Amino acid sequence: MGDLQSVWPATDGTAVSRCVPVQPALTDRQEARYRDFKAFVALNVEPFAGQWDREQRIPDSVITLLAKSGFLGGTLPPHFDGLGWDVVTFGLLNEALGRGSPALTGVVTVQAMVSMTLLKWGTKEQKEKWLPSLAKGEKIGAFALTEPGAGSDIQSLATGLTPAGDHFILNGTKKWISCAQIASVFLVFAKLGRSPVACLVPRDTPGLSVEPIDDLMGFRGAGLAQIHFKDVEVPSASLIGKPGFALSLVAPVGLHYGRISTACSALGLLRGCFEESIAHAAMRKLGDKTVGDMGMIRSLIARMGTDLEAGNLLCHDACRAQDEHLPEAFEKTLVAKYFSSKAAVRAAADAVQIKGASGCHATSPVSRYYRDAKIMEIIEGTTQIHEDILGKIFVDRAGSFGR
Amino acid sequence: MNIEEEKGIKDTVRRFILSSVAIPKLDDNDDLFESGIVNSLFAVQLMTYIEKTFAIEVAMDDLDIENFKSLNATTAFVLKKNGQRNG
Numbered sequence: 031m032g033d034l035q036s037v038w039p040a041t042d043g044t045a046v047s048r049c050v051p052v053q054p055a056l057t058d059r060q061e062a063r064y065r066d067f068k069a070f071v072a073l074n075v076e077p078f079a080g081q082w083d084r085e086q087r088i089p090d091s092v093i094t095l096l097a098k099s100g101f102l103g104g105t106l107p108p109h110f111d112g113l114g115w116d117v118v119t120f121g122l123l124n125e126a127l128g129r130g131s132p133a134l135t136g137v138v139t140v141q142a143m144v145s146m147t148l149l150k151w152g153t154k155e156q157k158e159k160w161l162p163s164l165a166k167g168e169k170i171g172a173f174a175l176t177e178p179g180a181g182s183d184i185q186s187l188a189t190g191l192t193p194a195g196d197h198f199i200l201n202g203t204k205k206w207i208s209c210a211q212i213a214s215v216f217l218v219f220a221k222l223g224r225s226p227v228a229c230l231v232p233r234d235t236p237g238l239s240v241e242p243i244d245d246l247m248g249f250r251g252a253g254l255a256q257i258h259f260k261d262v263e264v265p266s267a268s269l270i271g272k273p274g275f276a277l278s279l280v281a282p283v284g285l286h287y288g289r290i291s292t293a294c295s296a297l298g299l300l301r302g303c304f305e306e307s308i309a310h311a312a313m314r315k316l317g318d319k320t321v322g323d324m325g326m327i328r329s330l331i332a333r334m335g336t337d338l339e340a341g342n343l344l345c346h347d348a349c350r351a352q353d354e355h356l357p358e359a360f361e362k363t364l365v366a367k368y369f370s371s372k373a374a375v376r377a378a379a380d381a382v383q384i385k386g387a388s389g390c391h392a393t394s395p396v397s398r399y400y401r402d403a404k405i406m407e408i409i410e411g412t413t414q415i416h417e418d419i420l421g422k423i424f425v426d427r428a429g430s431f432g433r
Numbered sequence: 434m435n436i437e438e439e440k441g442i443k444d445t446v447r448r449f450i451l452s453s454v455a456i457p458k459l460d461d462n463d464d465l466f467e468s469g470i471v472n473s474l475f476a477v478q479l480m481t482y483i484e485k486t487f488a489i490e491v492a493m494d495d496l497d498i499e500n501f502k503s504l505n506a507t508t509a510f511v512l513k514k515n516g517q518r519n520g
Contacts (some may be wrong), residue, residue, distance in 0.1 A: 272496040357482040429455035
């Protein structure tokens, strides 16, 4: 851990942040933006994240602030009013936000999932119609894939699209959809006969209703909802991609960005656990010693710091692979999300353990991290789905040798 | 059509698929999707590989199973896209 500096006694967040591993191999511009992101989060997110969690709601003013900062269109190109960031920079934003509020990161996650899918597979008209308003945050998107009976087994979608002259009729229900409470447009995945299909449905379309889902364990401000479609009219021009490709090529683009975002957000949460833990270990007195003098506590912190360093490298590598448009970006992102979300769960549990009773109270961010981290092992593909996919990739690759 | 260019594209894609999927061999007309050689997890990697290797972009209008159903079809698709770019 090359950047670990001796700055004790840690008196403020700045001192603690100097004790965490640096992000690997950033350009000057990426480094500067990362500093800006962390300053934004320290000022606008961290002081309020606990309140959002308790109230299960993120104020509109915060979403507006994200939008005005350009954070909802960071990866979109400038000709669609985005900021044209590289994916490494997008990852850094998610890392910084994850330190403050993974629930708020969810808005950035979902916006990228919808807008990057549209950027790849939308028609010229669809891009011109939707991308500028998504980039500026005038419209908030939601990625409506999961259903009450189709989560990990996404091929069993029951939401159906039926032809009706020059348009289609959409019926079905989506569940556990992040940001659906505030979204103004939904990217909906359904079946047209046996063919998976994707379409954009504005929130104000007759027959569409949103039923908020409250009282989640974590991500309590992420605005999850169930969406009901009852005889919703969908114009042919609203189909994204072509029937038959929605689950094989269209959805994977969005899910890929969702995994990048979640992996980096989990890394930010992990950094939060580490910073809270080392500060407590250094400052909390036990007689004439500190908590950090205890070997068992050092053991927990050693694992946390090592996970943080490893997660940094994996997330950076995945983002860089995407920037270079490498086919292995898919696999690297799976690895980064798998590792970071699992490490975040471990770190959050250990951070609560290190802080003891104070870590169990709502006034400590680690109690929220503990609940939020578990959600990260489930969204954008569960840990077990990641293991299944990655295990197959590794075994298949080994099987290819010798031919 | 340049036969060497066609063979080069086909062999390049074949090598990528064989290095990623546990199948013993891949013939020019084997159906990549119906056979399950290219599943939904591998499809996006294959698309990215084709885009990166041959400097083309697969867009909405290209979403036609006829463009990707076999090595022969994929090769013809790459040649067509290259022709569009160069023409």
